[in-house]
Amino acid sequence: MARRAAYTELEPGGDNAIAVTLGALGDEWNLWILRYAIAGCRRYGDWMEHGSISNSVLSARLARLTELGLFDKVRYSDRPARYEYQLTGRGVSVWPILLSMWAWEARWAPMSDAPLPAMRHRECGSRFVPVLVCAACGEETVRHDVAARLGPSGDWSRSVPASIGRRRSANALKPSQLLPHTMELLGNRWSAAMLGAFMLGARRFGELSDRTGAPPAMVADRLRRFTELGVISTELAPNRPDWVTYHLTEKGEAFFPVVVLMIAWGQRWFRAPEGPAIEFTHRCGKRFDPLLVCSECRHRLRATEVLVEE
Structure with missing residues (x-):
C-alpha cells in the first residue's frame, strides 16, 4: 500500500482537525468505502x-477521500486509462476507529438489521472486544480517567463541519445499516457537536446551545433523539424541579473510545x-x-491480526 508520512496543515482560523475528521468519517458511504478498502478493495x-452504491456516489466519495489523503489514485492501465485507489498510511490508520465503532454497535445495537459478525484475534486465537488503554501507562481507560481541555484551535465554531448532516430524501441511496446508531451520533453536524459537548462535561440545555452554537430547536430535537437511543438520561434538580440536567448513560459513556480515537486520528493527520x-x-x-x-x-491490536468471522 502506498503511504504518505506528511500531515496536512489546515488554514489559519478555519476548520480544525475535529471538523475535518467529522466531515470525513461522519459520512456513511465514506465509512463503507474505507471498510472494504481495508479488506482489499481498490x-x-x-x-x-x-453493495448498491452508484457510480456517481462512489466517484465523488473516492475523489474526496483522495483529496483528504486517505487514498492515492494510481493508474494501472493506459489503454483505456484506468485507475485504482490505494490506501495511504493515513487511510490505513482509520482501522482502530472502525473497529471501535464495530464493537460499540455489536454491544449496544444488537437488534440492527445487519448484525455484526464476531472478531477473532489472530495472535491469541480468541474472540475478543477491543479495550481502550493509555499508551503511556497501559491502564484500561474510560472517559472519567481522562481530563480534556480545549486547545488553541478548539473553538466550537471551528469544530462543527458544514459538510455533514444535510437533509436527504427518504429515498436517497444509502449503504446497508452497518453502523446505524453510530451514524445517529456522528452523521449529523449538530449531533456530533452535542456529543462532544457531553463528553466535555456539558449537562444543561443552555450549555449545549452555547457551546455548540446550535439553535434551541435543534438542541431540543437532538436531546429527544439521544434519549430515544438510550445515550442520555434526564434528571430533575432536587431543589429546582423546573431545572433538568442531561447525563450520558452507560451506552453513551461506552462511545468514548470512538470519540477519542477519531480526535487522535484527526489531530495526527490534520494540524491547525x-x-x-x-x-x-x-x-x-x-x-x-x-491504544x-x-x-x-491484552496485547496491542494490529490491523493484520484482526480476523472478521463473516
Whole structure:
C-alpha cells in the first residue's frame, strides 16, 4: 500500500482537525468505502460487488477521500486509462476507529438489521472486544480517567463541519445499516457537536446551545433523539424541579473510545497552525494517547491480526 508520512496543515482560523475528521468519517458511504478498502478493495468493480452504491456516489466519495489523503489514485492501465485507489498510511490508520465503532454497535445495537459478525484475534486465537488503554501507562481507560481541555484551535465554531448532516430524501441511496446508531451520533453536524459537548462535561440545555452554537430547536430535537437511543438520561434538580440536567448513560459513556480515537486520528493527520483542538491528560499524569488491546490476551491490536468471522 502506498503511504504518505506528511500531515496536512489546515488554514489559519478555519476548520480544525475535529471538523475535518467529522466531515470525513461522519459520512456513511465514506465509512463503507474505507471498510472494504481495508479488506482489499481498490477498483470500482471491487466496491460495486459489495453493495448498491452508484457510480456517481462512489466517484465523488473516492475523489474526496483522495483529496483528504486517505487514498492515492494510481493508474494501472493506459489503454483505456484506468485507475485504482490505494490506501495511504493515513487511510490505513482509520482501522482502530472502525473497529471501535464495530464493537460499540455489536454491544449496544444488537437488534440492527445487519448484525455484526464476531472478531477473532489472530495472535491469541480468541474472540475478543477491543479495550481502550493509555499508551503511556497501559491502564484500561474510560472517559472519567481522562481530563480534556480545549486547545488553541478548539473553538466550537471551528469544530462543527458544514459538510455533514444535510437533509436527504427518504429515498436517497444509502449503504446497508452497518453502523446505524453510530451514524445517529456522528452523521449529523449538530449531533456530533452535542456529543462532544457531553463528553466535555456539558449537562444543561443552555450549555449545549452555547457551546455548540446550535439553535434551541435543534438542541431540543437532538436531546429527544439521544434519549430515544438510550445515550442520555434526564434528571430533575432536587431543589429546582423546573431545572433538568442531561447525563450520558452507560451506552453513551461506552462511545468514548470512538470519540477519542477519531480526535487522535484527526489531530495526527490534520494540524491547525495555532495548535491542537483538544488536549488530553490521563490520570497517570501523562498525555493521553489512545491504544486498543485485545480483551483476552491484552496485547496491542494490529490491523493484520484482526480476523472478521463473516
